[in-house]
Amino acid sequence: MTGEEPTEDGANGADSSDVVRRDRFSGGPARGFLSSLAADERIFAADLAVDRAHVVMLAEQGILDDEDAGAILDALDEIEAAGHGALPDGEDVHAAIETAVIERVGPDGGRMHTARSRNDEVATCIRYRLRGDLLEAVEAVVGAREQLLDVADEHAETLMPGFTHLQYAQPTTVGHYCLSYERALARDTERLLGAYERTNRSPLGGAAFAGTPFDIDRERTAELLGFDSVLENSMDGASARDFLLEATTALANLATTLSGLSEDLVVFANDGYVDLSDDYSSTSSIMPQKKNPDTLELVRARAGDAHGAVSGLLTTLKGLPRAYNRDLQRATGHGWEAVDAVTEATEVAAGAVATAAWNEDLLEAEAGAGFSTATGVADLLAMAGVPFRTAHEVVAMAAEESTDPDYEAVEAAAGEVLDDPLSSYVDREAVEDALDPAASVASRDSAGGPAPDAVADQLATAREDVAADRETLADERDELADADEQLRAEVAGYV
Numbered sequence: 001m002t003g004e005e006p007t008e009d010g011a012n013g014a015d016s017s018d019v020v021r022r023d024r025f026s027g028g029p030a031r032g033f034l035s036s037l038a039a040d041e042r043i044f045a046a047d048l049a050v051d052r053a054h055v056v057m058l059a060e061q062g063i064l065d066d067e068d069a070g071a072i073l074d075a076l077d078e079i080e081a082a083g084h085g086a087l088p089d090g091e092d093v094h095a096a097i098e099t100a101v102i103e104r105v106g107p108d109g110g111r112m113h114t115a116r117s118r119n120d121e122v123a124t125c126i127r128y129r130l131r132g133d134l135l136e137a138v139e140a141v142v143g144a145r146e147q148l149l150d151v152a153d154e155h156a157e158t159l160m161p162g163f164t165h166l167q168y169a170q171p172t173t174v175g176h177y178c179l180s181y182e183r184a185l186a187r188d189t190e191r192l193l194g195a196y197e198r199t200n201r202s203p204l205g206g207a208a209f210a211g212t213p214f215d216i217d218r219e220r221t222a223e224l225l226g227f228d229s230v231l232e233n234s235m236d237g238a239s240a241r242d243f244l245l246e247a248t249t250a251l252a253n254l255a256t257t258l259s260g261l262s263e264d265l266v267v268f269a270n271d272g273y274v275d276l277s278d279d280y281s282s283t284s285s286i287m288p289q290k291k292n293p294d295t296l297e298l299v300r301a302r303a304g305d306a307h308g309a310v311s312g313l314l315t316t317l318k319g320l321p322r323a324y325n326r327d328l329q330r331a332t333g334h335g336w337e338a339v340d341a342v343t344e345a346t347e348v349a350a351g352a353v354a355t356a357a358w359n360e361d362l363l364e365a366e367a368g369a370g371f372s373t374a375t376g377v378a379d380l381l382a383m384a385g386v387p388f389r390t391a392h393e394v395v396a397m398a399a400e401e402s403t404d405p406d407y408e409a410v411e412a413a414a415g416e417v418l419d420d421p422l423s424s425y426v427d428r429e430a431v432e433d434a435l436d437p438a439a440s441v442a443s444r445d446s447a448g449g450p451a452p453d454a455v456a457d458q459l460a461t462a463r464e465d466v467a468a469d470r471e472t473l474a475d476e477r478d479e480l481a482d483a484d485e486q487l488r489a490e491v492a493g494y495v
Contacts, residue, residue, distance in 0.1 A: 056220075123204075142473065152182065201227055239324055252309065273362060277352070
């Protein structure tokens with residue numbers, strides 16, 4: 001979000017030559033074009049935390065005396081209380097905060113920037129803020145999974161038609177259907193947590209890209225800021241944005257999952273299978289009879305936003321030379337756009353599912369439509385010894401000869417294809433059971449299937465996974481909270 005540091009402060013902070021250099025680059029028609037101060041409001045709190053951790057470390061290392069450290073940290077408290085809107089004009093939030101510190105402390109306020117660059121500073125701020133946003137996204141996804149599991153549990157035996165190519169395919173249940181999306185969201189959770197782990201690493205102390213001669217303690221600032229580790233290579237730390245790309249891509253994948261769920265519900269609502277809550281619908285401005293699934297249509301559109309963010313970020317990052325380039329100022333916003341759009345969409349999609357009413361009578365009536373139990377009849381014949389491809393031919397012929405195939409239709413087709421009568425392989429009761437949607441579903445009790453027992457097993461596994469992810473989420477948040485408490489305690493020792 002910010003530009004490369006034009007000067008590198010020494011142990012004594014800003015000097016007269018530094019002021020001259022700053023004055024030289026302080027005007028001109030491109031100042032507004034270069035500035036990211038307004039957009040940097042998002043990382044205002046992150047920058048203050050990074051400043052505090054850096055100042056505490058400098059004092060602990062004897063690079064900054066305690067009196068100067070206390071004055072700077074006291075000024076940072078005042079700046080935090082005043083808010084982002086009170087900052088002086090600046091090229092970015094980092095320079096504006098430094099200027100605000102110097103206004104309060106005097107020239108010695110410039111010592112805050114000793115042994116660092118805006119390059120490692122901004123990279124740290126982005127990671128600091130993004131990791132929190134990722135945990136918010138994980139919270140939303142885990143909540144969505146819990147809501148889907150509740151619906152799946154309630155409708156574990158509610159029959160519904162299943163589709164492929166938007167054609168009636170095989171009967172299933174609402175519970176089995178909801179579990180299919182919960183499992184997809186579970187993998188989205190894994191991707192977000194993986195992105196969090198690689199985001200939660202500190203580049204602070206790498207300076208512009210080539211390190212610093214000062215005896216700093218990078219592990220200490222990482223500890224105070226709650227990062228899990230330090231990025232070893234200073235050039236990598238300042239220039240890499242792969243963590244941002246990974247996070248944005250994980251969010252785009254999540255948005256794709258949500259878009260599919262939303263599309264299904266829009267179609268189901270149109271077919272009368274589900275009645276969406278008024279809270280997640282709207283009506284026409286002119287046609288009072290209309291109930292439109294507007295929120296779900298917007299969830300679909302958010303997927304387009306997230307995909308665009310990935311494309312924009314990839315395009316910005318492609319071909320950038322090491323180490324820092326000002327292009328990166330335009331890269332970060334794509335990540336913010338994606339995490340905001342998709343986190344909100346997750347909550348909306350989950351709420352729409354949780355509050356929807358399923359039309360059980362219509363779903364049951366439609367479960368066997370389009371001869372959707374055909375595969376069950378073919379499986380029955382195959383289990384009786386008929387080669388599956390031959391059984392497939394028998395059932396296909398029955399479908400061609402009748403719009404609503406029954407035992408007689410299957411028997412007639414078998415007489416055309418098989419050398420022996422149908423009764424030589426299966427009895428009438430078995431065929432009629434295979435033609436019944438409820439019996440067809442009940443027979444599919446293999447792992448992952450729609451049979452009630454199989455659904456119960458899936459529900460148990462999914463709830464264990466959700467509980468584990470909730471524990472991981474709580475642990476990560478606790479670690480960040482502990483680090484924040486430790487940092488404020490250290491700051492209090494100087495102020």
